[in-house]
Amino acid sequence: MKTQFLKTIKLLLPILFGIGLIGLFYDALCEEDKQELFKAFKEANYFWVFLSLIIGWLSHVVRAYRQTFLLEPLGYKARFWNLYHALMIGYLINLAFPRAGEASRAGVVNKTEKIPFDKAFGTILAERAVDLLMLGVITVIMLSLQFDKLDLFLEAKDNFQQGKGACGNTFVFNLLGGIVKWIIIIGFIGGAILFVVKEKIRYRLTQLIKGVFSGVFSILKSKNKGAFIFQTFLIWLFYVSMFSVCFFALDSTAHLGIDAMLAGFVAGTVGMIVVQGGIGVYPAFVGLIISIYLSNSNTTINPQALALGWIIWTSQTLMMIVLGLVSLLINGKNIKLQNE
16 A cells, blocks of 8 residues: 555656646746737647647757767767656756756766766766857857847847836746755855865765766767767757747748747747746747837837747747656656666
């Protein structure tokens, strides 16, 4: 009886966790945003939204497979599905606990593939460095196509900073971010003290740093640099595509071209960086920028532009939660089978 009860709890906890995340995100919206969200759902052509989700999922598949090229120079041949589940679990954890997803992902890889945490974490940091480079390239391309709109972009940014961009109570997420921040600060101070007084800890920390650096520089040692580069471009092509196809979900944005799509994509990505999960900020940033193309103005947010931001953010966030929960359940089962 006790064993069955524990199995039920292990099954329900991840599901309740995902439902709780959805509730937190919804509660963080003000009434105006909620009305806009429901309006967008009512008007959207769901074929394009569904196509966006498929493209988004493919980007995660390629990203998980690409990690094998970073682990190979370190002497590890990891199974694809374990890397995929680790990636999706990391995304899920990131939604609730800012900046914790990368460490969680490395921890899952350590559990399922017996790859040292430091080396797995190092390869993830290498991925992030490449991501930053690719975002920079796309931003340069976007600006080169429409340099004449740079002043409008900057004024739109100022509008957001003055409170014209979004509404919503983000207390819960700010609280979570504050807790994580103080945990990091306290952990850093405590770690520094232990590093000074404990020789054994100094040795372990030194080994951890060496492992992380070896993971970061594994990209330079890969025997499949061409495949890694190709898959990197493919991932970001998928990213831009999953964002762009959603423009066809609303009649008001279906006519906009690649310039608006790239500008909105960059704005949304920046929103995800500014606030973990992009809650409230992602739709606002997208709405601010796309409004320029709908009304050639930066004084107000076009409701349809904001609706587009909500469609993209909500669909992708829900996909992350669902796929993350599925991976969490499957991964837990795999670890149990390995330990039997």
